[in-house]
Amino acid sequence: MHIDTKCIHAGGYPDTQTKGINTPIFTSSAYGYLDTDVRLYQRYFNTPNQEAVVKKLCELEGAENGVIFSSGMAAISTVLLTLLNSGDHAVVQDEIYGGSHAFVEEHFSRLGISFTMAGKEAHAIEEAIKPNTRIIYIESPTNPLLNVVDLRAVAEIGRRRRILTIIDNTFATPINQNPFKLGIDIVLHSGTKYLGGHSDLYCGVALANKEIAARIRRTAAHFGGSLNALSCYLLERSLKTLSIRVERQTQNAFEISGFLENHAKVAGVNYPGLENHVGHKIARNQMSGYGAMLSFEIKDTPAQAFMKRLKLIKAALSLGGVETTICDPATTSHQKVSEEVKKRLGISDNLLRLSVGIENKDDLIEDIRQALEA
Numbered sequence: 224m225h226i227d228t229k230c231i232h233a234g235g236y237p238d239t240q241t242k243g244i245n246t247p248i249f250t251s252s253a254y255g256y257l258d259t260d261v262r263l264y265q266r267y268f269n270t271p272n273q274e275a276v277v278k279k280l281c282e283l284e285g286a287e288n289g290v291i292f293s294s295g296m297a298a299i300s301t302v303l304l305t306l307l308n309s310g311d312h313a314v315v316q317d318e319i320y321g322g323s324h325a326f327v328e329e330h331f332s333r334l335g336i337s338f339t340m341a342g343k344e345a346h347a348i349e350e351a352i353k354p355n356t357r358i359i360y361i362e363s364p365t366n367p368l369l370n371v372v373d374l375r376a377v378a379e380i381g382r383r384r385r386i387l388t389i390i391d392n393t394f395a396t397p398i399n400q401n402p403f404k405l406g407i408d409i410v411l412h413s414g415t416k417y418l419g420g421h422s423d424l425y426c427g428v429a430l431a432n433k434e435i436a437a438r439i440r441r442t443a444a445h446f447g448g449s450l451n452a453l454s455c456y457l458l459e460r461s462l463k464t465l466s467i468r469v470e471r472q473t474q475n476a477f478e479i480s481g482f483l484e485n486h487a488k489v490a491g492v493n494y495p496g497l498e499n500h501v502g503h504k505i506a507r508n509q510m511s512g513y514g515a516m517l518s519f520e521i522k523d524t525p526a527q528a529f530m531k532r533l534k535l536i537k538a539a540l541s542l543g544g545v546e547t548t549i550c551d552p553a554t555t556s557h558q559k560v561s562e563e564v565k566k567r568l569g570i571s572d573n574l575l576r577l578s579v580g581i582e583n584k585d586d587l588i589e590d591i592r593q594a595l596e597a
């Protein structure tokens with residue numbers, strides 16, 4: 224099956240009683256256990272709505288199994304703390320979501336886990352490996368500069384050095400990038416973004432082979448970040464339109480990046496679909512679309528003043544919804560990252576990150592134009 228057909232038909236839970244075509248919502252928090260081996264409980268990550276949506280996500284990413292969480296950070300923290308023990312070392316790409324960055328910086332040392340923040344190039348990642356390195360953690364395209372990591376090269380390093388490779392695939396979505404096909408071991412998403420897609424749902428997912436997924440699930444049952452039935456159902460419903468949403472969003476982002484690139488008030492545009500983008504060639508080789516996130520630096524106007532001039536596009540935290548939103552990463556997603564790191568990465572006060580929605584591209588471009596030229 225093609226991925227757009229899988230969005231509709233993969234996973235789910237058959238309603239044999241009424242033959243309704245949607246997965247029923249199972250609201251119970253207590254299930255009978257006599258005459259059955261199964262112990263259903265939301266925090267064991269095994270209820271019908273959880274399994275229905277995990278099956279769909281597995282089909283979309285090409286995973287054997289997975290665990291559905293109550294947020295992206297619940298997925299990220301649970302996976303990292305499942306796979307790392309005191310005395311281990313982790314190689315973490317330096318340009319990752321600010322919350323993941325802060326989690327590593329604030330908790331790893333306390334737990335006796337050492338880490339090295341490495342640049343995005345495969346050789347920088349390999350050079351950071353130590354004899355006790357257990358995982359390589361990456362994100363691509365990166366937040367907020369849309370840099371691209373060579374996933375095949377990182378997966379090859381992981382296999383050769385016997386180190387697990389983990390990617391946060393939130394920005395790309397399974398529609399534009401399938402890391403398992405490139406050899407990555409574990410795929411994470413903040414489902415709060417594109418998977419949910421309507422800015423009304425928090426969730427996260429970790430996908431892997433059966434053995435790793437079972438390990439993650441065991442720790443997850445202790446940490447407790449499980450997703451409730453209603454949210455699982457909402458996510459399952461949203462995934463049915465994932466491919467058409469992301470295709471339209473990607474097309475819109477491509478058009479907007481071209482407009483911004485040629486505007487005199489714009490100092491620079493970061494979008495992997497642009498031919499002059501430093502990661503364009505790698506992106507072309509490993510992505511089926513360049514995604515719907517882009518960032519750009521404006522001249523003359525402070526970021527927040529620019530955002531206030533926008534009429535259609537809303538300044539908002541988060542991303543991946545059907546509506547276009549904008550934020551300045553320096554005071555939002557990367558607020559907790561030190562000034563020194565922000566400077567080194569190139570996250571300036573004038574940088575704006577755009578999450579492109581499914582509106583008509585001409586209306587979006589017009590809104591940006593009037594705000595730039597006001």
Ligand SMILES: Cc1ncc(COP(=O)(O)O)c(C=O)c1O
Nearest residue numbers: 294295296320391393413415426
């Ligand atoms: C790339 C990325 N990963 C992970 C997260 C964390 O997800 P959540 O907010 O669902 O915990 C975010 C949130 O913005 C994100 O942008």
